[in-house]
Amino acid sequence: MSLQSIKYSRGSLDILDQLLLPVQSKYVAVRGVEDGWKVINKMQVRGAPAIAIVGCLSLAVEIYPEEFENKKRLRQEVEGKLNYLVSARPTAVNMKIAADELLALANDLTKDETIDVAAMKDRFLNATEAMLEKDIADNRAIGAHGAKAILKRVAETAGAPTGTTGPVRVLTHCNTGSLATAGYGTALGVVRQLAELGKLEHVYCTETRPYNQGARLTAYELVHEKFPATLVLDSMVAALLRAKNVAGVVVGADRVAANGDTANKIGTYQIAVVxxxxxxxxxxxxxxxxxDLAIPGGDHIIIEERPDREMTHVGEHRIAAPGINCWNPAFDVTPASLITGIITERGVFKPEELKEAITKLLES
Known part of the structure; x- marks a missing residue:
């Protein structure tokens, strides 16, 4: 059974504090938007899908017990709180897209004269809660499409029929599993699907400095799932790919531009080059x-910069020379030219096909 990072029932939200993993498993209550903003910003919850879900559910928890005098007042409350939540971690586009969709729903409900304020609030709560189930379903679809693409590529390279090749070795970076989503995972969902098919020989995960999401979180999930897995340092990837016959690298994304350029956890770009x-x-x-089809390329993606302390300290222990300057971008951008395919819940697309394909999907 995969780990549960988000526990929700109407009016109640708890998240697994990922700052304490892997040493301690502790859930933190999120009582409203202010709590939601803090757990996202402090990275107690992280991963683009989970950020959006927790952000929106924190709003649902806040408005659930409230009574609003009219629909206009409810809409104003929703708009202000959603805009605030988007500011918690700006690189992850999922929160912004979710906020735009919920605000559009609030606007439509406000204009609908057949719906009173109580019904409007109920419809809004239903919409936020539906994100949990949809995310898990989408992740399972991503896992299925990704596993199929990797195995097909291996078969083509070997000149063998699809499905006849043996188990494969894969590499992943950062954390993209149940801890970064509502459940199952994106890139780690692909790994999970390979395992379910009996096609996973081994998975390698990077430590993902400076925040060590790979060493703390992905490794924690892999051990929990009893997958054959090995942790490697970020600086070992080139040697690993040279020595271990890795069939594919699969990573997540915080934002994908229209041309396929992808912002993901720092270190992703150099793995793609190697x-x-x-x-x-x-x-x-x-x-x-x-x-994000509104962003033409990776140069337009805002990159969050994190505090120096993440680089200079491990816990309370300083590991860097006092007085040294630090540059700590949380993400980098991998050019589309280095990406073999972008795996979505609707299929796998080459970066150059992405904009046209996604536009058609959104219109259908």
């Missing part, structure tokens, strides 16, 4: 909510 050099396919696994 994968290209070694002829290893490099896949990005992301739901449609991570694709």
């Amino acid at each position: 994968a290209k050099h070694h002829g290893v396919p490099f896949y990005v696994a992301a739901p449609l909510t991570s694709i």
